[in-house]
Amino acid sequence: MKGNVAVIGAGLVGAVAGLSLAQEGYNVTIFELRADPRLADTGDKNLRSINLAVSNRGIRTLRMIDPQMAERVLADVLPMKGRMIHDLKGNQAEQLYGLYGDAIYSIDRGVLNENLLHEIELFDEAKNEGSIQTKFEHKLLNVDFGNDSDKDSPVEVTFRRKNHNDDVRLKFDMIIGADGAHSTTRAFLGKKVRMDYSQQYIDKCYVELYIPPSDDPNNKFSISPNHLHIWPRRDFMLIALPNTDGSFTSTFFGPWKLTESLKTKEQISSFFSDQFPDAVNLIGENTLVHAFQNNPKGSLLQVTCSPYHFKGKCIIIGDAAHSMVPFYGQGMNCGFEDVRLLTELLKKSKYVSEDAFEAFTETRHKDLLAILSLALGNYHEMSAKVTSNLYKLRKAADGVLHKLLGDHWLPLYTMVSFRDDIPYHEALEIEAHQQRLVSIFGGVSILSASVAILYGLKRGLKI
Ligand code: FAD
Incomplete structure (x- = not known):
């Protein structure tokens, strides 16, 4: 002993x-x-x-x-192989986490x-x-x-x-x-x-909402069970993780002032219908209003x-x-x-x-x-960057480089979530180095394109 x-x-x-x-x-x-x-x-x-x-x-x-x-x-557990991004019209777009079927796992x-x-x-x-x-x-x-x-x-x-x-x-x-x-x-x-x-509260509160299993006897999941669903709206967002019974646990994250300003049925309904119309259909309007009014509002705390x-x-x-x-x-x-x-x-x-x-x-x-x-930093990525073309380009480039170079080029998410042999601080350092290379490469590409355009113009070419 x-x-x-x-x-x-x-x-x-x-x-x-x-x-x-x-x-x-x-x-x-x-x-x-x-x-x-x-x-x-x-x-x-x-x-x-x-x-x-x-x-x-x-x-x-x-x-x-x-x-x-x-x-x-x-x-x-339920494997989630990527994010599913929901836009304002309810369209969904998949963003895979890894190239080799890597997944994170949702568990109650x-x-x-x-x-x-x-x-x-x-x-x-x-x-x-x-x-x-x-x-x-x-x-x-x-x-x-x-x-x-x-x-x-x-x-x-x-x-x-x-x-x-x-x-x-x-x-x-x-x-x-x-x-x-x-x-x-x-x-x-x-x-x-x-x-x-040190202790820091961030100006976001969270409220849990519940998406019930679907009525469809052939499919208990009303949205894909193998994705982490995100409704990114910059200052606020909704996410949903699957449960094995076909339901999803959805969480709204938003600034305290905004969340606390949504009090009446009309305010909550109109906010959610404008911002997350497909989610309102999934949750059910009355259930959503009741949950938003009554569920605890959690604060988010950082302690070092x-x-x-x-x-x-x-x-x-x-x-x-x-x-x-x-x-x-x-x-x-x-x-x-x-x-x-x-x-x-x-x-x-x-x-x-x-x-x-x-x-x-x-x-x-x-x-x-x-x-x-x-x-x-990942709040910004989930709530805003995922919809930016530059972010998608960088993610695609990361994927190609990782495929070509293997361990010599590792996407940050892969290092943090799918590797257990790279300490977090090393993942940050490697990403900073890769980011520098991307910037240099981007700079060189822009410079070369500019030189080519100028050269073309000088030669009287139509561009
Ligand atoms: P806790 O879960 O807080 O457990 C501490 C325990 O100590 C409690 O049971 C408490 O009752 C007990 N306790 C407290 N004081 C005393 C006392 N004086 N005497 C005796 N017992 C005491 N992490 C992930 O990895 N993946 C995720 O997807 C994820 N999602 C999250 C989503 C949300 C909205 C939040 C808020 C957190 C999420 N986390 C996630 C973080 C995760 O929940 C925590 O990091 C984790 O629960 C920490 O576990 P813990 O055991 O250290 O602390």
């Missing part, structure tokens, strides 16, 4: 972290403030976005823990979380050195990092339990904070170490911080360490990648957690900054 570990948060990243550490031989207890989501009457079914896209980085981590577990956990967030919790129960302690258990309705209240001069002194964590008058205090060798964007672990870590921290750890006693991962806007579909994938990297570092350091945590902070920060900036 490598030590007793408390994981704070049984969300997607906390559950995966727990499984990975138990597999490595730690005794893991995961503490979660919510009730068990599998208990229909008490579970919090009102989770954020109903579905999300899982891609290679996330899948690699699940496979690292156990390839068969990955198969089980991801049994109900609740199902994924429940599948992971189920895997925790399946964990066979007889076959493994480690162990894992989950304690629901335990809210982290306090972290005491122990005696500074004694690196082996335990961390004492205090939890408030639902329906109990007394708090519970427990000691662990280390704690992993996977308690999301508003992390309590991070708050205590920030008091212990000189943590740089560093360091991520204190000695070998505490580390934060997932949204607790790097909350990002959802436009690259990487928040969870990046959190899963944290788990893989942390596990590899623990192995490499022969399970000396201080060395592993130190190396995590040192190596991971530039990647996290890179993916945060990519995520922010």
Whole structure:
């Protein structure tokens, strides 16, 4: 047994972290403030976005823990091989993500979380050195990092339990904070170490809308199930991801002022009918108005911080360490990648957690900054650039060059979503280099064309 570990948060990243550490031989207890989501009457079914896209980085981590577990956990995914762009008239145009049938996978967030919790129960302690258990309705209240001069002194964590008058205090060798964007672990870590921290709300809110399965007995999907649908309208947009039952989870993203100005049935109906006429048909006008008026309006938050750890006693991962806007579909994938990297570092350091945590902070920060900036930039790509001819030209050129040059020319989306061996910061650097080459090539082409035109004019040629 490598030590007793408390994981704070049984969300997607906390559950995966727990499984990975138990597999490595730690005794893991995961503490979660919510009730068990599998208990229909008490579970919090009102989770954020109903579905999300899982891609290679996330899948690699699940496979690292156990390839068969990955198969089980991801049994109900739907591949999305590209974007489907919906214009104002309802015309649809496909933009494939990759050349070789690459896809990202739509999965129900609740199902994924429940599948992971189920895997925790399946964990066979007889076959493994480690162990894992989950304690629901335990809210982290306090972290005491122990005696500074004694690196082996335990961390004492205090939890408030639902329906109990007394708090519970427990000691662990280390704690992993996977308690999301508003992390309590991070708050205590920030008091212990000189943590740089920044938080930024972007001026976009999101509202979830639901596209029901189609009535057609021969096809339960009313639009393609193998695309991520986008209605790009610059300042605001609608997206939709498929669910296996034929429905789609659609999300409206728009500035707060605009969203909050749409109050009455008439305002909402007229806005959506003008901007997303085909989506209104898919959702149904009354349902749409009701959902827009009543569904929660979510805010989008970016958090960066560093360091991520204190000695070998505490580390934060997932949204607790790097909350990002959802436009690259990487928040969870990046959190899963944290788990893989942390596990590899623990192995490499022969399970000396201080060395592993130190190396995590040192190596991971530039990647996290890179993916945060990519995520922010991708709003513009999804909501506006996808309709620009220059963007389509660049995408086509990327495709041709990638086909001709293989790994010597890699589209940015491919590096981020379909490759799990290129760190995010390297993907950014490679793209910047490719962008420079495109600019030089573009400049040279324009120059050559201008020279040819001038030469032609001089020779009295009609152009
Ligand atoms: P969370 O999911 O926030 O889980 C944290 C857990 O900690 C929660 O269960 C919480 O109850 C618990 N907790 C909090 N405080 C305490 C406490 N004091 N004590 C005990 N427990 C506590 N990512 C993708 O990869 N692909 C996508 O397509 C995608 N789409 C998204 C769409 C939207 C609209 C949004 C908002 C996000 C999207 N994301 C996506 C991001 C993704 O949802 C997050 O990155 C991911 O959920 C982070 O997981 P986490 O476990 O770190 O945090």
